[in-house]
Amino acid sequence: MTNTPAPALEVAQLRVGFGGTDVVHGIDLTIMPGECVAIVGESGSGKSVTARALLGMAGADSRTSAEHLRIDGLDLGAASEREWRRERGRRAGLILQDALGSLDPLRTVGREIEDPLRIHLRLPASERRARVLRLLADVGMPDPVSAVRRRSGELSGGLRQRALIAAAIALDPPLLIADEPTTALDVTVQARILALLDEIRERGTGVLLISHDLAVVSRMADRILVMREGRIIEQGSTGEVLEAPREDYTRSLIAAVPAEVPRGVRLSATPMRPATQSGALPTISSPLRPSHDPAIRTTPLLELSHLTKTFAVPGGRFTAVDDVSLSLHRGETLGLVGESGSGKTTVARLALALTTPDSGSVRFDGEEWSALDERQRRPTRHRIGAIYQDPLGSFDPRWNVGRLLADAVRGAREAGTSDVSAGPTAPVVAVLLDQVGLAASVADRKPMTLSGGQRQRVAIARALAGSPELLICDEPVSALDVTIQAQILDLLDDIQRERGLALLFISHDLGVVHHMADHVAVMRAGRIVESGDAGRVFTQPGHPYTAQLVADSPRLAT
């Protein structure tokens, strides 16, 4: 280590507090040029706060202190807002966690990328424009000339993230901080963005990568820091941390990554569900997973045949679902994967008969389903449960958890299918909460005040209240971080075993689907491009698109 260049970032004992409470408790961190350091940790552990504090913008009402804070050798520990403003963008670029909202929707991409050039350099406008084009080309934006005139709304998530990266590296800062640069992106896009960051790092920029996803960082990082509750609890080279984690917490993080964890193996280290209290459980007695043998297949529980759905758009109709046929048997899980906008949610809504198909039919338990009148459908509704991507939105904001669940229980009773047909609902609610691993006291809370994982559990409890035979889950875990995601997946798995539920499981995350599904269908632009047994589809993809998806799926590099 001769001729050591100045570290891109050197910070000691960084503390950040809001109001009276500290959120980040003394972090030490050094990043050398060309090095990629990753911070991983569960949601709320302080990763984003740390990232922002490194640029002197931890937020309103915040207190930041550090023994020293040097970026590219310049001490900014005591910098004023004015001094910071001069250095931001020049010495360090920041890619914010919320990629989709980080570009001003009213301004063109070109202007957004031009901003740092305009603020920090005195360049003629033509030169600026030329540099913007070059930057866009550098980040692999197809057709930069037309891209500069577009606004964020006209770009896909991946392209937006590229534009943001272009803005962050416009002045070629020695340090780039990327906060969750790939969450909310499709796997294929995610892979491309990670490759781009890799390129930047190779050019000699120090990269601080923040993620809660060990699989993602395993591909990228030279070193990993594991953060929990505002502290670094473990750090080391990527290999060390992933292969020989010292802390239980790190181990649970690694275990929670579902990719390639076979079906039926628990993901969460600690079962969230307390010992089952047997009693008035509204369960359907059912054996374990039914035979998977095609020979003894009966009528499918859910059968979609040749579904087509179009939407009116200005100047014509847009085909969201195009000749989709699927079938799902009792006790099985059918995974539906595909990139954003491929029509997965629309399929789910068709299956729930929330919209009517333009052509094709949905049959439930052998009976006509989508062609019925809503009134005729109502008595059967309780047999199908649904879990939504955004559980909060699916709860009446005025109702507390107890009322939400009691309402669902009462609905099932009215339909005459609940096992417990009379009596107060409170005990049943308590049992439901218990089933999904929530304390009975949660019944008094409003959904607003619950954490994401808790909300998703309440959603599951509600879906189960009607003793459904089919559960349709639309991206049930995409909003959750890995550890919580693992618990939810385990829970769904348990319930399926217990009750012989059929699951339609929708996700864009191949790892999750691989872990959960018996059969998989891959959607693209409204069509099913490939379907079949999960193991087969993921190991021997028959369609190039599937192959691409599988290849792009992050997995722990071990």
Place this chain on the structure above:
Amino acid sequence: MSDLELQQATAVSAAAHAPARRRGRMPRTGTLVAGAFVLFLLAATVAPELVATQDPNAISPVDAFQSPSPAHWFGTDESGRDIYSRVVAGTATSLLIGISATAIGLALGLVLGVLASFGGRIVDFGVNRLVEVLFAFPGLLLALLVIVVYGPGPVTATVAVGLSTAPGYARIIRGQLVAIRSSQYVEAARVLGRSPARILSRHVLPNALIPIFVLATLGIGQAIVWAAALSYLGLGAQPPAAEWGAMLAAGRTYLATAWWMTVFPGLMIVGTTIATTVLGRALTRRGRGER
């Protein structure tokens, strides 16, 4: 009567952004002061004789145009009547105008809004056009027509203001209902097999209530202001009724010589608007589970 339209729009924005409002934006002391003021208004409405110091209609021409003093806290008017007592006496009328006009507007708006959002495409289209037409029809003319046809007075002023606010409310309520109806929790209720009537009564209306309540709190003050404008044109409350708007209009004549004749009734109007707005927002925050 587009003041009301505006006020409604404010309410929408207030309602829409209520959750975005950060805690502590409106200090809690503000809520308390507003609450105290509303309590005073209620007292003045229910038992004006306890709050007032004198007979609000007792004239005494020799005592006309006296500036505020311990005997007459808010001074006296052109007939020597005690302005404080008149302000107190006018509370009931003014609030009644404000509240009933808002109630009329809201009720009509609710009917139109519910029709539009639940009556199917054709009804929706029809109601929307109707609302658009009513919007294009100058609000003041609507009010003038009502007054000219049915004669002036607090009742007609109330009806006039109420009628001219209805299209604004209808538009907002429809938007609100449509948003709720297409919300995921209503969809979830459908998936649970709930009947439309039950969805309407358990989910849609209760959830629309809070923003409508905010609308109402804003509407009260604005309705009083509009009734005051009618009073200025001589078409509002009839003498000797002590109505704030009428007092304001009457006192305007003497603005140069007797400022107290307008300032105090004016303060009541503004105070009522602020107090109801502040309270409305506080209640909204509470309704949404914020502090």
Place this chain on the structure above:
Amino acid sequence: GCQAAAPEASGEPVSGGTLSYASGDAEPTCLDPHVGGNYPQALLAGQFLESLVSRDDSGEIIPWLAESWTAADDGLTWEFTLRDDVAFTDGTPLDAEAVKVNVEHLKDPATQSSTGYLALGKVDRVDVVSDQVARFVMSSPDSALLESLSQPWLAIESPAGLARGMDENCQAPIGTGPFVVDEWVKQDRVSLVRNDDYTSPPADAAHEGPAYLDAIDWRFVPDAASRYAALQGGQVDVIDNPQPDTIAAAKSNDALTWLDAPRPGAANRIELNSGQAPFDDERVREAFIRAVEVDDGIDSLFFGTAERSYSPLSSVEAVAYSDDALFEHDLDRANALLDEAGWTERDADGYRVKDGVRLTLRFPVSTNQSIPAEQSLFEQVQATAGEAGFDVVIELLDLSSWYGALAAHEYEIVSAPYTKVGPDVLRILYHSDSITPAPSGYFANLAQLDDPEVDSLLTDAASTSDADSRAELYERAQQLILGGYYLLPLYDQQNSFLLSTSVQGARAMPTVSTPTFYDAWLAD
């Protein structure tokens, strides 16, 4: 400032300048005062139209466009000799034919004249005797003919102008006056410019020849406070209808002059509708008048600018008869009278009740015709009458609704101004003929006074040419009208102007008290 007289002219008149006038009266819908015929029209018409005769300060009729006149002994024909040097501003000469055309125009239903039409009720036709002599042929003698002809609503217009048709004539009538209508911008202003060929000032004018002012900018400023502010700021030179408190303020302001010009005709008064219960009972009428206390109110609301009246006629009229004893405030007497009339019970609100009917007095008030101070006074009337147990219900109405309420007899008390030159106004207001409504429902006898004795006194007075006996007849009629408690006189029809002191030589015409700016000039 000084009161009730033309402002004292100081210094030598200078020519030139534009006078800016802000009027609070309604904007006329037609500038030709023949059409309809109301005060706002008179205000403007006085600047560009002239009448056959005028009146001087003492009430004497004096020559104007007519230099002399004679009446036949039987009063059935009148001959007017016109000045021979007068031409209309369109160049056509003023002659007897023009007078004939004007009278025919006024009497033609298509003209929609009401004030002028009524005033010419007894004129049968006009004969052209010679170029300069016009003979009025009467259907019956009319002692008020000269007074009628002095009014601006009977001004003489160019026959050529009238021939253009009502639409065009309304925009810019053509007369012989010192100014000419240049332009009328609706809702905004009327621009008047000097008539350089002017030759026909009335006999009491201060000078001859054209006016001093180049032009008058006549603006419509409905809001009293704005008007006064504009005067204070020097934006306008003259305003009408000032608020009483601003008059009081102007009195102590050296930069402003107050021109007080009460209108002729009837005083402002509250009429008691004797045509229906409860005021068909004289005791109840007297009780009301005794119960009401307005003196202090008039003092404080009008800041000492209005004098209490006890006469049905304006103090301008020489024959006005007053009797203040009839109007003494006496609550005990009021109560006694009401008890006597059977209104003995009182309800929870303290109002009197008879046979289950409350003693309610509906009081429609026209917001267009009553200034705020007067409305406040009515509130005081309401409060004081309430002490005796009258439930006075004031209804503020726009003009159309107000006329509607009167036509439907939905009133017990009402205040309606009436401006006319001379005491003959009494006949219009109190003769039983005036109870019969026009097709629109309009009738002038709002007290619905129906007394044959009053009728005959008024009819006689109208046809008596002898001044003394005429005055006596009017006095007896007024005694009867007042003594029957048909009305509560308040004060003269307030007609004030505030002038900037730079305006010199302006005065109010002694006819209907409209200001004239013929003699006026702008001092610096």
Place this chain on the structure above:
Amino acid sequence: MTPGSPTEQRRSFGGATLRRAGLLVAGAVFVLWAVATLTFFAIRLIPGDPAQAILGGPGSQASQEALDQVRSDYGLDQPLIVQYFAMLGRLLTGDLGVSYALKLPVADLLAAQLGGTLLLSALSLVLAWVLALGLAIWSTGRGRIASAVGEGIEITTAALPHFWLAAVLIAVFSVALDWLPPVATGTPAGFVLPVVTLAIPLAGFLAQVMRDSLLDAMQQPFVVSARARGESAVGLRVRHTIRHASLPAISLSGWALGWLLSGAVVVETIFAMPGLGRTLLQAVTLRDIPVVTGVVLLVALVYVLMTVLTDLAARIADPRLRQESGR
């Protein structure tokens, strides 16, 4: 769901603009027709005889013959439905009729009044916008005191009656300070007070709306991103947040104009300005039906145009609208 994912670009937008324009025109025609119809029938509820209104208005002493004459001249003796279609027919040819009171063609009358009122309203709208932006920008993001003060100012100004505000402004700026004329003169100085009177309550209202959206915008990630690039506080507002804050206010400007036209009745009276507001008030008082109808139609037309304009302005300010019009 990701808006703007590549699949969405499969849509074609051809012909959409034409269809939109067609719908707009049809909507406008419908609104005008309905307003005319409503006015025609509503006005007949008013007690009083149109023939009397024609013959000199309230208190007219017209004779029965004159009344009959006028009734047949104006077709008032025809059945209502015939009169209605006659009116529609006239409107179709652009003929608004002749004022009962002023005996002038309504179109000429209104043409003379429209300009002033529109100018007054437009200037007020602009001023209200400037004031509201200033207030919203000044009072947001500066801590509790500034925001409480800002909020207080907004609520208070939004609750001020025009007639009272006008009186105070005249007392201060015309009488006490003698800076501005209390009576509009047609000169720029004469416009100041009326415009300010109309603008202040509107500004209070708009500022309320803007503040909310400004606060929202300031929380957006793109603002933090911009700061991370070194953007200054002023730059943030100028280049980012103001535009976002303006969006809801733009869509409210259509309403605002209608509100200003109603407010103009009072303001035109106080400042003695010629205009539609005063014309309307006078026409109602005089039962001048053709003028009332004309004013109402004109206001409706302005409203319709304004809706189109605000729609356009919103589309210019917010490119997302152009994109998602089909949703």
